[in-house]
Amino acid sequence: MGEHVEFMGKDIYFWNFIVLMFFTLFEVGAVFFETVPGTSIVITKMAVWIILIVVGIIKGFGIAAFFMHLKDDPRIYTRTALFPVLFVLLMLWGIGLSNPAGVTDLPSWCTPNWDFAETR
């Protein structure tokens, strides 16, 4: 288990916990503030998107790798955890992002011609 790895007298779980708390605060702040505090720099919708996705990946990695011990456990568990991710990505692309009536100006590869049957 990861408690054997220590940094500044604290184990990896403690630091993972601190990182998770920090990034949660960061993502809440990124949405709550319309400009970067103390400046007039506007936090755009695209910036919020990027922040939420990147922070989500970091937090997800922290929980799965350290709290769920995937980093130290045999690789078969990581493969088991990653197996459904393939289907998740397919669902997010094929169902989530591919709405022909979408209004978000997504690139064309995101919205394939799902109404093909209808138009034909």
Add this chain to the structure above:
Amino acid sequence: MSGQGAHVESGIWMRAVMMGGIFLTIGVLLFATLGVFMANDKHHTWEELEDDYHHMEAEYALDSSEEGANISEHEKEELDHLHHEEIAAHLSYLSYRVSGITILLMSIAYATFIGVGGFLNASKPNGDEDHGEDHGDGYGDDHHGSASPIIFAFGIMLFLAGFPDFVIACKAMLSADLTPDFGMLALSMVGLLTIVIAVSNWWFEDLPFNGEGEQIATSYPFEGEHIRKAGLWVFIMSEIMVFATFFSSYLRMRTEWCTDWAIRDGVEACKDVPEGTVVTASDLLRYDFATLLPGAINTFALIISSYTIVLALKTAKNAKWEAPSGFMGKLMPTRKAAVRNYLIATLMLGSLFIVLKLVEWSHLVAEGFDIGTVQGSIFYIATGAHGLHVFIGLLVMLYLVFKADTVGYDEDNAQGIEYFGLYWHFVDLAWVVIFPAFYLY
């Protein structure tokens, strides 16, 4: 208990019944304090402000009709101010009332679950009396599979088969406007009973477990691994797919909505759409500190609870554990007490999550965001499914607390905490996706 078979007297289960009583007492006391005493006080304040508001509104309306003019800017500001105060007082009342009722209902559920399970097991004869030399679990030296999960699954099947009519029957009993199908209600109740019996039997089998006889997989791909752990990961795999369906359907709908954010961002297809046409939960939650607070606290609560369950596992597995000094040393004088207290902390944080979730829902419903809209439907289904997972986890945690308090966990039998921890971390992981998607974006 490490290294030797754990002997568990059936009488020890009466402590579970006692635990149920403690939960019920705490629940009733908190309900009386928050849901009755404080909520009534807040209700008075709300009523007074509401009266003031309507009084002022009527007064200004009368004045303006007498003068034949509209109300002045100053009067409008005063009216607005009072209106906001009245809304804030209403939400404050809802917070106390809903949290009180939620705590009461949760404590009843906790007390029933642990109490009935404990009572059923206390009624059974002692394992040793029944089976001669064994671990007290009725299995002898050879640990083998349990039928409890299959009975449990069968109970769930029966419960869900009658569930739609179960809901109608509950509504009918409350309002008497509907005709309930008591046949299906009975099916659901049989399902619930089967679940309780299966779970209590599962506990009965697990309580004496001291790490001996853990089943090991003998074939690819999990060869050499604990079967229970492999099974739990396969279960988590299916859970990932469940949440992926919610998330992908939300994303599909979301890309079609001209939200205020999309309009302000200048999305071409939304240029003729007025603001406020599509209101999402995040539109109501993210711009104000007070409305964002419950969701944010919940996120922190889940992360902290993930950490406390890790600490419980770490403490259980640490044979060289030493009591900390100072205040923490008084809280955790022994390893057994430390594991139990970390689990109690996890239970409390999970319970806080449910309470705040329902408070937040009550605020959203009060603001008109209910399940009747597409936006409301996907929000309540996705966050509700997650909340249900948290609640089921809390019910399991009741047993972990009971075992930690009686038999205790150590380096040999801490698998229970480890495997439950995997589920709990997954619930945290799901929230890592749900929170930004439904609350922030």
